Amino acid sequence: KKINIKGKIILPGLIDAHVHFREPGYEYKEDFRTGSMAAAHGGFTTILDMPNTKPETNTAKEFKKKIKIASKKSIVDFGLHASINKIKEIEKIIPLKPASFKIFTEKIENHKISLIFQTLKGSKIPVTFHCEDPEIIEYYTSQLKDETRPEIYSLARPSIAEELAIAKAITFSHHYNHPTHICHVSSKKALKLIRSVRAPVTCEITPHHLLLRSKDLKKWGTITKTNPPLRPEKEAINFKDLKMIDIIATDHAPHTLQEKENNIWDAPPGIPNLEVTLKLLLTLTRKKRLKLARIQKMLSEKPASIFGLKNKGRIKIGMDADFVVIDPKKTGKIKTDEFYSKAHYTPFEGREYIGEPIMTILRGELIMEYGEISKNKGAHIKSKYTKE
Ligand code: DOR
Ligand code: ZN
Ligand code: ZN
Ligand code: ZN
Numbered sequence: 001k002k003i004n005i006k007g008k009i010i011l012p013g014l015i016d017a018h019v020h021f022r023e024p025g026y027e028y029k030e031d032f033r034t035g036s037m038a039a040a041h042g043g044f045t046t047i048l049d050m051p052n053t054k055p056e057t058n059t060a061k062e063f064k065k066k067i068k069i070a071s072k073k074s075i076v077d078f079g080l081h082a083s084i085n086k087i088k089e090i091e092k093i094i095p096l097k098p099a100s101f102k103i104f105t106e107k108i109e110n111h112k113i114s115l116i117f118q119t120l121k122g123s124k125i126p127v128t129f130h131c132e133d134p135e136i137i138e139y140y141t142s143q144l145k146d147e148t149r150p151e152i153y154s155l156a157r158p159s160i161a162e163e164l165a166i167a168k169a170i171t172f173s174h175h176y177n178h179p180t181h182i183c184h185v186s187s188k189k190a191l192k193l194i195r196s197v198r199a200p201v202t203c204e205i206t207p208h209h210l211l212l213r214s215k216d217l218k219k220w221g222t223i224t225k226t227n228p229p230l231r232p233e234k235e236a237i238n239f240k241d242l243k244m245i246d247i248i249a250t251d252h253a254p255h256t257l258q259e260k261e262n263n264i265w266d267a268p269p270g271i272p273n274l275e276v277t278l279k280l281l282l283t284l285t286r287k288k289r290l291k292l293a294r295i296q297k298m299l300s301e302k303p304a305s306i307f308g309l310k311n312k313g314r315i316k317i318g319m320d321a322d323f324v325v326i327d328p329k330k331t332g333k334i335k336t337d338e339f340y341s342k343a344h345y346t347p348f349e350g351r352e353y354i355g356e357p358i359m360t361i362l363r364g365e366l367i368m369e370y371g372e373i374s375k376n377k378g379a380h381i382k383s384k385y386t387k388e
Helices: 032-041 060-073 087-096 110-120 134-144 150-156 159-176 188-195 207-211 215-224 239-244 277-286 292-306
Strands: 009-012 014-019 044-049 077-080 101-104 127-130 180-182 201-205 323-333 352-362 365-369
Touching: 009 292, 014 032, 014 292, 032 044, 032 060, 032 352, 032 365, 044 323, 044 352, 060 077, 060 087, 087 110, 101 110, 110 127, 110 159, 127 159, 134 150, 134 159, 150 215, 159 180, 159 188, 159 201, 188 201, 188 239, 207 277, 277 292, 277 323, 277 352
Parallel strands: 014 044, 044 077, 101 127, 127 180, 180 201
Antiparallel strands: 009 323, 323 352, 352 365
């Protein structure tokens, strides 16, 4: 099929290094089919799925099970992050090529983290960190528990909690000289801390930490609840800081609207972003806040190199005629009724945008065209786990 792209822009297919597709265990929130359709809709041709499913993706058995599910249901290329169980399981997962081993600093003791780094020595598999110090959070949360205004959530998880945990993560990276990736950095001080160390550390920002502030919790309520939380303007990261950051990842974290409409303490954290991110970023390029080349770097080239997705790297995907075609002039307002994700809400609802992905091409075949997902799925799905 011939594709007319006169006046359009073509970029390499986007790679989202951080999504939660919730399968197995929470399919009512999202599954590999709906999540991957949302990815294709948003211009992404590869996603890396997080391991906090039920059960967790922390044994070789569960890892293989998830590969099977994703191979059957995903309409885009995929890789999987693994989480932590016994060291024996980590050793068994290594040859299965996880995108990374993910550590929630909230949950794992220091001695265990050091054992993990030792186990990964010699492999190129990065350790990814969700950084928030549990002790700080516990204290501030208990102080605020009688408050019900959503905006106090940012105070319950202050940025010092994030910075302490990051200090720890980069210390491990420095000591073991092992590739380490810090997820969703939310504060400028946290970012400066990361850039103060000479160690193989990379970091990521989400669209919400870049574009929203703690006052948006007041405006949008619990749908804006996320961990780490949104920050006040004086602490937050903005466009000028992007040069210190390696990648933009969506942290697409769908929950049901009913779950999100709970009170601020009981609502689950997370924002679904796959179908708004590129539109928001393209709009910033029109406003001269961002260059297209930076989008390409932060959502395709860099995630590919950090997580081993280059043709010559550990894994053979990501550079195989995967493209997104953009109409730079298309305008509209962000609307949730167009979402393929099961999560039909966004704190970006109603925002005007300029520029949107109009076609997603996976290994030379159209999988999304003007918002429609191709019925016959087009290309065969490749993953880090496909045998050549
Ligand atoms: O906001 C968040 N949502 N932060 C996390 O760390 C987990 C994620 C989720 O799984 O919903
Ligand atoms: Zn996280
Ligand atoms: Zn996440
Ligand atoms: Zn591909």
